[in-house]
């Protein structure tokens with residue numbers, strides 16, 4: 455995946471936070487140092503890296519977490535938000551009829567990207583035509599034509615024609631029925647006067663809705679000044695950063711372009727036609743940090759919180775005979791994790807003690823867990839800690855509150871008694887204790 459090493463260092467920083475017993479000044483300083491190092495390694499500008507780590511430090515020291523959130527969750531959120539911030543705003547891609555002109559220097563990936571964009575819009579149900587306006591490279595016409603055939607979209611070009619303006623003019627009639635027209639243009643080794651002139655003239659004829667500058671990510675921070683120069687010269691509406699798959703400097707290119715105020719619209723992440731992604735900073739960073747979205751991260755956070763120490767405590771508590779509904783719920787939550795049941799059933803001794811008929815399958819477990827969760831949500835804290843007090847009118851109240859039947863509540867209580875007496879029978883069994891500790895540690899860590 456893109457920016458692997460940045461992702462890796464950020465993920466290990468997050469793990470450090472989530473595994474810590476508490477968030478104090480020392481941890482914050484440590485984390486900020488890690489963050490800085492990770493950003494610099496990804497080629498993010500020194501000043502920018504300092505700025506973001508200062509901001510994280512300040513917020514972490516001053517802000518209180520929102521109600522119901524731990525400081526740990528909040529620190530993770532601060533880091534996430536500040537990294538997202540340096541990547542700028544997302545530019546929405548409108549799925550409408552439009553003309554897109556691609557500009558950029560030699561070898562940055564314009565022609566490849568033209569085909570990738572064609573595929574992108576085609577997949578969204580729009581018809582696309584590629585127009586070959588690169589008249590400087592002899593092979594450009596054929597390269598684009600072949601790509602158009604591969605994508606299965608329209609193509610317009612005039613072989614051996616040296617006047618880009620003429621091609622643009624003549625294409626008009628041909629392309630008018632397509633929804634999306636994408637114009638590939640010539641590059642130069644640098645932004646020279648005659649390239650500026652050519653782009654300006656093409657712009658007058660084509661009247662594009664979007665002018666996207668295509669930049670190679672291996673340029674690192676240099677992508678920033680280049681985006682600015684192009685913007686000042688011809689006015690661009692967005693930047694496409696290519697070859698993010700092949701460089702550790704991607705962080706530099708992305709952040710440097712964002713600083714110029716030109717939104718990064720798409721990123722190229724490989725040589726294939728499918729290797730193009732719409733750039734959405736929050737989602738990009740979420741993925742980099744190894745989470746589907748922030749919600750998932752917070753869930754992961756809670757999972758990791760159950761660290762080695764806690765595994766030991768849980769094991770001790772379970773085997774000391776102090777076993778309440780909350781403990782049972784925790785065990786069920788572990789078991790409901792996909793794929794875990796098989797692993798556990800084969801190795802966790804206390805489950806094997808259940809009669810065969812009660813050794814549940816994964817789906818049943820998940821169902822049961824959901825039901826129990828709903829019921830337990832209607833219990834008071836006192837009831838969860840001392841399930842023995844749940845009798846008579848309490849059962850009716852809990853059933854009403856959770857929308858379940860009293861018999862469901864009784865079933866939960868029965869299950870609890872069964873597990874409790876099983877735990878009791880294991881009390882003082884040192885060998886069992888060791889095994890249980892090992893198990894709890896094993897699958898909690900494995901779940902991260």
Ligand code: GDP
Pocket residue numbers: 558559560561562563564565566567641668696697698699700721722723724725729
């Ligand atoms: P142009 O001169 O700007 O039109 O650049 P081309 O489209 O011809 O691309 C130059 C080279 O970069 C080609 O070899 C492409 O295969 C390669 N390329 C373009 N985009 C990407 C990308 O996102 N990832 C990788 N790995 N290679 C790319």
Ligand code: MG
Pocket residue numbers: 564565566588594638
């Ligand atoms: Mg080209």
